[in-house]
Amino acid sequence: MAPWFDPVSEQDLDAYVDDQLDAGRRIEVEAFLSAHPEMAARVMSDLRARDELRLAFAVDRGMSRPGTAHAARKLERGLARDRILGTIHRMAAIMLIAAGGWLASKTIGPMSVTEVVASPTPPAYVEEAMRAYRTSVLRASMTSQSESPDYDANEIRAATAIVMPKLPKDWKVSDVQIYPSQFGPSVEMTASSEGLGLVSLFAVRPGTFDVVKPTIGPAADISSAYFQIGEVAYVLVARGDVHDLDRTAERLSDTLY
Template sequence: MTGTIDPVTDADLDAYVDDQLDVSRRIEVEAFLSARPEAAARVMSDLRMRDELRVALAGSGGMARPTTTDAARRLERGLARGRIFGVLQRAAAVAAFVAAGWLANGIVGPMSVTRVVASPQPPAYVDEAVRAHRTTLVRESMSSQAEAPNYNAGEIRAATAIVMPSLPNDWKVRDVQVYPSRFGPSVEMAVETKEMGLVSLFAIRPGTFDVVKPTVAPSGDISSAYFQIGEVAYAVVAQGEVRDLDRAAETLARTLY
């Protein structure tokens, strides 16, 4: 069997863990790992923690309890901080959080969440998504700016290490651009939708490892809903008050699991 021509990178290992590789590339990655026990052990640890996270986020009947979700997010962030004491740290954090929750619930009853706590400021990459969307609107108004509707998710992943979600069947790609940002290359995709009109799907690697469920950002002349899975963050952006952006974001997020 001939050697692997395309070298296996960290992005390929991340995509392997996230089930984002085709069969031939998975075989190449597995051949790479079979000759590197330390890398294989690290990937197996990531696979186990990924499955633990999915189970925790699924919760009972598909809805995660707040304590379970928080513990799962702590587990996911542990991947980026090293693995030497990861298991012990996660177990201690979960136990302490659950015990504190039970104690507080028994003393003062169920705790309520204030509106300030429940509505945090959106992350910085949402501003990047809004700026990219405004640029797309400018391009739309200029006949001299040719659209680039040819969309190749594999090429985008290879060039930027950004895994794009699968689009609904009735979404039509009108333009795809790679823009610079403070975080590195970002992908801005202009999509025509039946229910929401022209929307932008924005993707970027913000430099943090996290799991953020689809969340609607404060809207004015621009509406947006953002989410993050692992090292890649996404935002669905539209002009004006647009309903169902959060539902669209949830649909896109599900295709990444």
């Protein structure tokens, strides 16, 4: 005949936490807890809450009154229950997020991370080129401002240390000006082209040594393509949406090597 075993109740667990069980019953409760990990975790949490409370109040168990012990036990159980509920809430949130991801995967297909390609921020000299271009357009509209079509690349190099590229044969220079910029003197040259129409070539020494391949800049009412070779940067500017501006910039860049 199997020995009779007294089932472990909630009162036994409370008494175990409060150190109110005799040695035999404590062994039976511990055997029960060893077979029930979830209940053991709860009891361990209660024991921790009990010890924290005793440490906080520094109260000797032997001197506490029965009413005080009962109130302390209720507080301990409440603290432990709050921690357990907090854990349950966190687990529920994780499960809800996982379920939402599974539902989205079933509804719209597997989720994947796509590469975000950000447009590079153009160098500051591109803005200088835009400003110089608008100034040249304004000058061209004024009868009192005469254009200077005489273009001498050697003289520009001697005066500004800026090497100008070799221009295409179909370009007709209409104006060449030296403008101030935040980087120092800059060259603004306006020319007409059969394929691009009216274009502007801006050149400046930005103060850094770099090699930048011809790159299309931001376009709205003005299109641009910029590049840099060594200590000199160049910006090709055209009015409106001009195609193949970067190819023209490549051809200009090739003449500098």
